[in-house]
């Protein structure tokens with residue numbers, strides 16, 4: 584698993600509540616309150632969207648909500664910046680193509 588469980592400054596993640604979310608029809612696990620992007624990265628997901636014109640893959644770049652590379656469709660809403668949007672139980676996250684619909 585690609586997740587830091589013990590951090591020297593931030594402490595332990597072991598007590599964080601585990602939640603389930605749907606990623607393109609696949610169930611993955613996240614920790615309540617962490618960014619959606621963190622849950623996806625821990626599950627091995629690297630491509631979050633494809634560009635409109637050339638269909639090039641995009642994923643995490645800035646991780647602070649500035650670049651828009653991590654935009655996905657979340658619960659039916661396109662263009663959600665997953666690096667700054669917290670995970671919630673049962674949310675549906677979809678890979679975005681172009682501008683989304």
Ligand code: FES
Pocket residue numbers: 642643644645646647648649650651652653654664665666667
């Ligand atoms: S990775 Fe840049 S806005 Fe999310």
